[in-house]
Amino acid sequence: xxxxxxxxxxxxxxxxxxxxxxxxxxxxxxxxxxxxxxxxxxxxxxxxxxxxxxxxxxxxxxxxxxxxxxxxxxxxxxxxxxxxxxxxxxxxxxxxxxxxxxxxxxxxxxxxxxxxxxxxxxxxxxxxxxxxxxxxxxxxxxxxxxxxxxxxxxxxxxxxxxxxxxxxxxxxxxxxxxxxxxxxxxxxxxxxxxxxxxxxxxxxxxxxxxxxxxxxxxxxxxxxxx
Numbered sequence: 001x002x003x004x005x006x007x008x009x010x011x012x013x014x015x016x017x018x019x020x021x022x023x024x025x026x027x028x029x030x031x032x033x034x035x036x037x038x039x040x041x042x043x044x045x046x047x048x049x050x051x052x053x054x055x056x057x058x059x060x061x062x063x064x065x066x067x068x069x070x071x072x073x074x075x076x077x078x079x080x081x082x083x084x085x086x087x088x089x090x091x092x093x094x095x096x097x098x099x100x101x102x103x104x105x106x107x108x109x110x111x112x113x114x115x116x117x118x119x120x121x122x123x124x125x126x127x128x129x130x131x132x133x134x135x136x137x138x139x140x141x142x143x144x145x146x147x148x149x150x151x152x153x154x155x156x157x158x159x160x161x162x163x164x165x166x167x168x169x170x171x172x173x174x175x176x177x178x179x180x181x182x183x184x185x186x187x188x189x190x191x192x193x194x195x196x197x198x199x200x201x202x203x204x205x206x207x208x209x210x211x212x213x214x215x216x217x218x219x220x221x222x223x224x225x226x
Contacts, residue, residue, distance in 0.1 A: 008090070009094070009095075010099060011144060012093060012142065013099065013100050013219075014100075014147070015147045015212075016103060016106045016110070016146055016185060018151060018153050018178050018181055018182050020155070022149055022151075022205065023103075023147075024102050026205075026208055027045075027100055027102040029212075030209070030213060031100050034213075039098050039220070040095075040098065041100060042088065042089075042097050042098070042099045043100055043102075044084065044088060044099055044101040045101065045103065046080065047081070047103075049080075049101075050088050052080075053080040053081075053084045057080060059076060060073070060076055073112060078134055085138050085141055086137075090141060096225075098225070104142065104146075106185065108134065109127055109184060109188060110182075110184035110188065111184075112126070112130060113126045113130050114127070114181060114183060115181040144195070145216065145219055146197070147215075148186075148198045149199050150198055150200060150201050152179075152182070153175050153178035153179040155201075156178065186198070
């Protein structure tokens with residue numbers, strides 16, 4: 001299982017959830033709250049987060065790109081992450097910053113591992129292959145704490161489309177796909193209960209934000225980051 005490298009003085013936090021769960025809003029609020037406490041906070045997102053990685057993001061989320069083979073899709077996500085980790089995340093952690101990342105490896109596992117119906121092999125084999133390939137680009141670097149905002153896929157899609165933004169390539173896969181993704185997230189949380197904090201996405205923004213901030217602040221205090 002990935003963890004923040006023990007030799008880095010910083011702290012790596014991630015937020016996960018299906019589309020429309022509110023995780024991006026919660027990531028922004030957490031960044032603002034921790035900065036107000038005096039922490040150096042790097043706001044990151046995936047796919048993307050650096051110039052090269054943002055170019056890859058455009059390909060991955062563009063509906064006009066059409067179908068992409070499973071292996072190509074996975075490797076594009078992992079290439080984006082390798083660049084993001086090498087140029088943004090690892091340097092920030094090494095100088096003692098807090099990194100708040102909107103999606104990380106768990107999203108790749110949930111969407112491409114659990115969400116996609118494997119053409120060959122099983123979900124377990126797909127997840128295992130993703131983990132092995134991910135290690136090449138990250139050397140095992142991962143979040144110490146992951147906030148999973150759990151929400152029914154149909155509710156999330158309704159929220160995502162309420163703003164009038166056209167669906168990206170993955171949102172266009174539909175509710176069935178995103179329900180498998182949700183199941184994947186919950187299974188990952190079950191496997192690593194010490195890393196994940198699962199929050200009910202039906203709660204108000206304020207309630208979820210307060211719970212995440214309290215937990216993150218407690219983690220930073222335990223590490224002596226005040």
